[in-house]
Amino acid sequence: MKLDEFELIYKNDRNIIKNKAKSESKLEEIIGKQNVSTEPIDILAYTKDSTLIAFNWTLQGKIAGLPDIITWPETVEQISEILKYANKEKIPVIPYAEGSGVVGGAIAIRGGIIIDMKKFNKILDINDNDLTVTAQTGINGMNLERFLNDKGYTSGHIPQSLYTSSLGGWIAHRAAGQFSTKYGKIEDIVMGMEIVLPQGDIINFKPIARASTGPQFDKLFIGGEGTLGIVTKATLKIWPYPEKRTLISYAFPTFEDSLEATRQILRQQIFPAVIRIYDADETFRHFGHIEKAKDKVMVVFICEGIGRLVDLEEQITKETCEKNNGIECGEEPVEHWFETRFKVxxxxxxxxxxxxxxxxxxxxxxxxxxxxxxxxxxxxxxxxxxxxxxxxxxxxxxxxxxxxxxxxxxxxxxxxxxxxxxxxxxxxxxxxxxxxxxxxxxxxxxxxxxxxxxxxxxxxxxxxxxxxxxxDPNNILNPGKIYENPWKERGEN
Ligand SMILES: Cc1cc2nc3c(=O)[nH]c(=O)nc-3n(C[C@H](O)[C@H](O)[C@H](O)COP(=O)(O)OP(=O)(O)OC[C@H]3O[C@@H](n4cnc5c(N)ncnc54)[C@H](O)[C@@H]3O)c2cc1C
Known part of the structure; x- marks a missing residue:
């Protein structure tokens, strides 16, 4: 297979690594021969993420971005050494987790070294008193959640991409799960982190419930998208697995009614874990089989937690929907959503x-x-x-x-x-x-x-x-993202 034969969408300087063989052997020295590859088949696997337009390109035989070397480090010290070397040689480094990102964040648009985080997949600690779990950030989301569920907990972070995304990817993109209305976004869930900075320094933000020790510097790296540092370890809040779950759905005559009902629910400090409003077109698409929802706006709710509180949340949620012209549609629409929620x-x-x-x-x-x-x-x-x-x-x-x-x-x-x-x-x-x-x-x-x-x-x-x-004075860490406009560089925008 000749990678040069594919049309490259984000053209990069193919000579950015002056001496590829030398770089490869230096990387092999740092992380072992088995953890470095320049095989075309491996390179090809890292040419895109899940940005949907990249699927169109794949079908047309085009490549989004072309990295030069793929690496699978196993320790934080190895990542530090790779970054020190890349910084000295001014070689781009792109952290890559599960590639489920949908904005091109993990695409190597300037070429360079991919750091695949999949070997950072260990759960390091779980603490029942503190209600925390500490894990390496390459861990797959579903593996983490299953582990927690088995032990009687949940992180409450359940994105649609749970099976195909990682803890590090969530932190990098400030992700939100489907149950975010109760448990928050990832920035509400992360309590501590270990990070390797672009020049190789390893820093730590210790987990603490709240502090007043200067600015919330740690927040800078949540949403950093792999441009400010590589997050190698994180401590998250966890919760006891909910004792009870209630499924509620209402159809509203207008979009405005549905928004008003949900706004009033939140205003009463009632936080159903899941709330989803579907406009009339999406209601038809997803709930066309529900007669009561015909030409209406469907809203599904899941309340969960300890039984007595869930009962109260259910009561207030229902009362507020009815006050705002909602027609109760029962559990079936929510069951339908629950069963199909990972299907894309x-x-x-x-x-x-x-x-x-x-x-x-x-x-x-x-x-x-x-x-x-x-x-x-x-x-x-x-x-x-x-x-x-x-x-x-x-x-x-x-x-x-x-x-x-x-x-x-x-x-x-x-x-x-x-x-x-x-x-x-x-x-x-x-x-x-x-x-x-x-x-x-x-x-x-x-x-x-x-x-x-x-x-x-x-x-x-x-x-x-x-x-x-x-x-990152040499702009080595995930260049071309956030601060630059690669669309413009293509002369198109
Ligand atoms: C079908 C589908 C459903 C989705 N549903 C949701 C959803 O419900 N909620 C949601 O928020 N998103 C969703 N997404 C988007 C995507 O899953 C998230 O953006 C996710 O956080 C990306 O994680 P990843 O592990 O796949 O990261 P990747 O795609 O591999 O990388 C994403 C970015 O993070 C950087 N990065 C990765 N690991 C690290 C690290 N350890 N340190 C620093 N930077 C790092 C990369 O360089 C890149 O910039 C969905 C995507 C798909 C395809």
Whole structure:
């Protein structure tokens, strides 16, 4: 197999590693021959993540980004040595976990060394009094959750990608699980971390419930997307496995009614673990078989915890839905969601029909949430080639919500699929930003959103760039993400 024969989307300087054989043998010296590969078949496996447009490219025989050397280190000291060497030689290093990221974060757009984290898969400690678990960050999400469930706990962090993502990937992208309304996002769950900085120093943030010892410096690395350091170990909050789980669903006449009901529930400090509002199109798509939900907006809830509290939460949730015109639909819609919640075959098969498909999740405060939703739907429907734009709301806070827009379209003749993809992304994000929202709720920035960073952050983006420069003066750690705009470099945006 000749990798050079594939069309490369993010072209990089193929000579970035001056002497590849020398680098390979230096890496072998650090981590052992068995943990280094330059075999084309291995390289090919690391040319993309799960960004949906990359599936379209794969079907067209194109490669997103081409790394040079793949490594599987086993200790934090080995990662430190790799970074020291890469820093000296100015070679890009890209942390790669399970590749389920959907914004291009793990794509090696400048070439370089992939550090695959999969050998960092050990659970190190569980503490019942403190309610904490400490694990290496390459651990697969489902393996961690199963271990906790067997011992009578849950981390409460259950993303749809649970089977295909890792603890480190969650921390890097500030992920959110489906049960986030009760347990929080990953930034609410992480209590301590071990991190290797770009120049090889190993630092630790000890787990503590709360502290007042200067700024919350540790937070800088949650959402760092592998650009500021490699997180090698983390301590998480855990909870006793829920004693009781109640399934509730209501259909509402309008999207506004459903938002108002859920806002009022949160305002009463009732935190169902799961709340999901599906707009009328998504209700038809997912719950078309439920007669009471016809032409309506379906909302599913799961309350969980100790029995007596769950009963009270159920009562208040139901009363509030009924006060806001909700029609009770029973447990079946929630069971249907529960059974199908990890299934994404519909999504992943769209590229085979030459369609461009993706999801864009955004954050918004309550006040104008419904207006923003309508503005995004209207603006996106105007994009030439768009076939579908729908939404659900899946993350709830007393002060705001996380929306999830889903689009599909067929690029018009004059546009490449990437140009069409960018146009839809730009339309959604510009509308959200104009309405006062935030362009990302839990998938991160990666490549797809970096062009919007200065809009989102304003002047503080310059400060963030200065911090990156201070920690990583040679810009070796995951270059081309967050702070730069690779779409622009391709001359397309
Ligand atoms: C079908 C599907 C469903 C999804 N559902 C959800 C969901 O419900 N909620 C959600 O939040 N996301 C979801 N995602 C997105 C994705 O699973 C998350 O972004 C996840 O956090 C990525 O984890 P990963 O281990 O696969 O990381 P990767 O994709 O391998 O890497 C992601 C980023 O993290 C960096 N990175 C990886 N490990 C480390 C480390 N140890 N230290 C520093 N940086 C590191 C990489 O360099 C890259 O920038 C979904 C994706 C898919 C495909």
């Amino acid at each position: 075959t519909d999504t992943s098969s769209t590229p085979t029909f030459q369609m461009v498909f993706d999801t864009i999740e955004i954050g918004f405060l309550w006040d104008k949430a419904a207006d923003m939703y309508h503005s995004v739907i209207e603006a996106t429907k105007k994009v030439k080639g768009i076939v579908m734009i729908t939404a659900h709301v899946s993350h709830f806070y007393p002060n705001g919500v996380g929306f999830y827009f889903t689009f599909a379209g067929v690029p018009p003749k004059e546009l490449t699929d990437l140009e069409f993809y960018q146009e839809v992304w730009d339309t959604v994000i510009k509308t959200v930003e104009d309405c006062g929202g935030s362009f990302g709720h839990h998938h991160g920035v990666g490549i797809n959103r970096s062009k919007w960073m200065s809009v989102e952050w304003g002047k503080s983006f310059d400060t963030l760039k200065s911090i990156k420069k201070l920690l």
